[in-house]
Amino acid sequence: MHLELFGSVKQVKVEPYIPQTLPINMQGWNWQRLALSIGRANRALAYYDGILKTMINPTLLLSPLETREAVLSSKIEGTVTTVDEVLRYEANMKPESALKKADIQEVLNYRSAMRGSREWLDRELPFNLNMMYAIQAALMEGVRGANKQPGCVRKEQNWIGPVGCKIEQATYIPPEPLSLDIHLRNLVDYVNLQDEEPIIQCACYHAQFELIHPFLDGNGRTGRILIPLFLWQKGIIQAPAFYISEYLEAHREVYYQRLNQISEQNDWESWVSFFLEAVAIQAGENVRKAEDVLALYQSMKERIAAISQSPKVIKILDTLFVTPIFEASSFMKLCGLTRSTTNRIMIRLKEEGILMTLQEASGRTPETLAFQALMDLL
Ligand SMILES: Nc1ncnc2c1ncn2[C@@H]1O[C@H](COP(=O)(O)OP(=O)(O)OP(=O)(O)O)[C@@H](O)[C@H]1O
Ligand SMILES: [Mg+2]
Numbered sequence: 001m002h003l004e005l006f007g008s009v010k011q012v013k014v015e016p017y018i019p020q021t022l023p024i025n026m027q028g029w030n031w032q033r034l035a036l037s038i039g040r041a042n043r044a045l046a047y048y049d050g051i052l053k054t055m056i057n058p059t060l061l062l063s064p065l066e067t068r069e070a071v072l073s074s075k076i077e078g079t080v081t082t083v084d085e086v087l088r089y090e091a092n093m094k095p096e097s098a099l100k101k102a103d104i105q106e107v108l109n110y111r112s113a114m115r116g117s118r119e120w121l122d123r124e125l126p127f128n129l130n131m132m133y134a135i136q137a138a139l140m141e142g143v144r145g146a147n148k149q150p151g152c153v154r155k156e157q158n159w160i161g162p163v164g165c166k167i168e169q170a171t172y173i174p175p176e177p178l179s180l181d182i183h184l185r186n187l188v189d190y191v192n193l194q195d196e197e198p199i200i201q202c203a204c205y206h207a208q209f210e211l212i213h214p215f216l217d218g219n220g221r222t223g224r225i226l227i228p229l230f231l232w233q234k235g236i237i238q239a240p241a242f243y244i245s246e247y248l249e250a251h252r253e254v255y256y257q258r259l260n261q262i263s264e265q266n267d268w269e270s271w272v273s274f275f276l277e278a279v280a281i282q283a284g285e286n287v288r289k290a291e292d293v294l295a296l297y298q299s300m301k302e303r304i305a306a307i308s309q310s311p312k313v314i315k316i317l318d319t320l321f322v323t324p325i326f327e328a329s330s331f332m333k334l335c336g337l338t339r340s341t342t343n344r345i346m347i348r349l350k351e352e353g354i355l356m357t358l359q360e361a362s363g364r365t366p367e368t369l370a371f372q373a374l375m376d377l378l
Pocket of ligand 1: 074075078210220256257259
């Protein structure tokens, strides 16, 4: 195909990319430099894992961070919303516009996709293609892209580039549909290899998933959900709670560029280097956030025990951490408390400055409250 450009004729490549078979050949890489990065990433992950080990129920305790991850990963795709808006919406507060509501729904889908995949692996189902299809289908449930064959491998050629661009202007053209099956099988075989360095394996796995681009939409998000699941599956972390999207969102251009270098220059090494850096930095960030959440939990445990004088103190505490914005009535149900006990506890928690009223009760609309210290952490 030729494209006329100011009188000159420019050759435009519109050939779909043909992925390499994994594992890739890593001969000739600068292992002296990479060894430092691998060591750094693994040490940071091990330190983070030590914190996960101290938590009785890390997925419960870190559920606010999970919502944050869902917001940030979806932001890479262009959704504009915040943790605060998502949690307010869950507490039945109205979003400011229909557009905002759609973005919030994408984030909620992201979180259910994460939770669903965790349950999948909890049930000891294999880390396989069906799991990936289920993740992508959960992401697409009732939002834009829902008409794009959710949960199914694409049957059409797609491409990546500026919004609405023609294939000739694409920055990347993923493999042709008929070849997807073979590349996806190779990908799953690769994931299940036991004698690879897991962080490098994770880097190659994520990139290859993006290069294959098996779906019409949601490839980025599905690929990012798979990262903590992979680390958990390999026994690197105790719980599937590792949040990488903050780094990828902050370095989105480089993230895309490094992926592009693989298809354009066969430069896997730069991608792996970038990914190792992302893991090391985010492990550090995750440590800070998890420590803050844990410290808040410990301090609240004593205060709430004293305030509530209730045998259900742990239930109350856990509910506040999982649902930091809530309606008083749903709090009562979630904790299994009576109305009078709930009212008594709410009044005391507000007096102590632990809870803040976000919206006063009016007519049939109940009061909405926020656990402010946790919201501040997010
Ligand atoms: N040059 C490239 N080669 C391969 N993959 C790429 C390239 N540039 C970006 N990507 C990946 O493709 C994703 C976008 O694909 P898609 O729109 O299907 O996913 P999404 O989940 O809807 O969006 P997003 O990833 O932007 O959130 C990017 O997030 C990134 O992971
Ligand atoms: Mg998209």
